[in-house]
Amino acid sequence: MGVETVRLTVTQAAPFRFRPAKHHVRRGGKIRVVLENQTDIPHNAEIRELGVKTRVITYGVVESTEVTIPSGGVFEVICGVPGHLAAGMRAEIDRS
Numbered sequence: 485m486g487v488e489t490v491r492l493t494v495t496q497a498a499p500f501r502f503r504p505a506k507h508h509v510r511r512g513g514k515i516r517v518v519l520e521n522q523t524d525i526p527h528n529a530e531i532r533e534l535g536v537k538t539r540v541i542t543y544g545v546v547e548s549t550e551v552t553i554p555s556g557g558v559f560e561v562i563c564g565v566p567g568h569l570a571a572g573m574r575a576e577i578d579r580s
């Protein structure tokens with residue numbers, strides 16, 4: 485089985501949003517979280533309850549991290565740059 489990819493993009497039109505904000509993964513095991521930042525504001529992607537995060541990146545950089553995702557539950561992805569979660573930078577990965 486391949487590694488399933490969850491791709492999060494941040495665009496100039498909504499520079500404090502991950503798009504898409506909802507993801508569903510079908511398989512257990514490892515997933516790859518890919519962050520593409522199309523803004524000049526630094527962002528990262530973190531799943532704190534699973535202890536993973538990408539580097540903080542700026543414009544045009546794509547960063548990824550792999551994590552084993554347990555079955556059952558919804559995992560929150562946030563941006564760890566101070567103030568960005570409060571501004572709405574969160575997404576969900578549903579692994580039901």
Ligand SMILES: [Cu+2]
Pocket residue numbers: 526527528563564565568573
């Ligand atoms: Cu951010």
